[in-house]
Amino acid sequence: MTKALITCAQHPGVYFLEKWFSGFNFVYGDTVFTNQISASQQLLLPKVSEADFIHQLLNICLDNQINTVFAMSFLEQKLLAEAVELFSEFEIQLHLPDLNSRKLLFDQTQILQKLHFNGIKTVSHQTTNSFAGFSKACLQLGYPTENISVSSAQNPDLIWIIDDQHKADFLDGKPVIPFTKAAKLFAAEDLLLLRKFDPSTQKIVYASFTDGNLESVWNPFLSEEINKIGAVLKLNGLFEIEFQQEEIFNLKSFFVR
Template sequence: MTKALITCGQNPSVYFLEKWLPQYEFIYGDASFIAQIPSIQQIILPQVSQADYIHQVLNICLDNQIDAVFPMSFSEQELLAEATELFSEFNIQLHLPDLITRKLLSNPAEVLQKLNFSGIKTVPFRVTSSFGEFSKACLQLGYPTENIAVAAVENPDLVWLINDLYKTASLGGKPVISFTKAAKLFAANEMLLLRTFRPSTQKLMYASFTGEKLTSVWNLGAIISKETIKQIGTALQLNGLFEICFQEHQLFNLKPFAVV
């Protein structure tokens, strides 16, 4: 069994990895003692802000015969992505996207375009840079019948919904704004990504890739085939753990899995 370090051990959301990836013997790490974990199964980790964070984590792995690392925060993933070659020299696998893939994933519009080019079905989407384009794109995507999800290309996790029919402040966990108020979004954002949004049809699943190859899927379900997930990994050259959101059989969003 491969011994693996998983960070953010204080966060209960990381514990499901034991069920998802039973081939690993997990050691939990965090910056302070984890009360709910036996001391033999945990390691105190340095703060990400420390200048020698990478080398401290490497030494911890070497001292404890750890062969794999699952960074569970975006800040850890961003920093350790610079050290994949260093860790590989010691036969330690970092389960995270490399720098090139991280740059691609930071632009969800480019991800959707690349997947479409590879023959993978995605939700209908448009990228706009002016209110004139925005108005036209909303109509092309089916507004007002369809809910339209709007996000800044540079900040894809902050999503608004355009819908004049709903009187509630949110729908499917997303804040709702009217079409007339949508113009204000351009005050702070040069480019926007628009996607059709059907929350009742959305399904989250989690996939693990090693060197672009799919190694495991959690919560696959019946609508999406494992072959589709494999094709996504190959098209985007994925490595690490990913959260993938589908609407029916179409991909809506993909991002590295992290708990903080």
């Protein structure tokens, strides 16, 4: 049986991995749920800020016969992406985006364009770096009838919703701003990504890829499309894929903090 380490076990969001990868024997790093997890399943891990974090973690894996690691923090994934080959030399798999996948994730526009070019349905989107272009893009996406999400092209998870129809401050957990205030976004961002936003049709899928091949999926939906996504983008690691109806809205690495 595969022995796997899950980091950031103090965050309850990691525990669905037990159900997803039910054939694994899990141990947990940095857990505070001592009453729920036996002492034999708990490991004390080095801090990400420590200079030799990678080698300390490698030694812990070797000492405990761990052959799979689920790194669940953004900073851990950033550091360990450079150590994928090192761990593989000891037959330890790191379930996280490699350097190529990480580079791609910082350009959601490129992802959407590449998927669309390869025949995969993507949500209607536009990019702009001028107010004139912004106004035109909103109209092309269906404003004011449609809600439009606005984000930095390099940080697609930080989203504002342009909505003059409702007076709520939030829509599906995203901050809402009127169109007239949207220009303020340009003071901080060079390139903006605009996407049609319909939370009522949202569905989130978690998928694991190795060398572009789909290994497993949680909350299955459009399995054929997910296979294509992995192959086209040559993904490695665990990913959260957000659909609206049957169209890709967002793709990001799965982490809890």
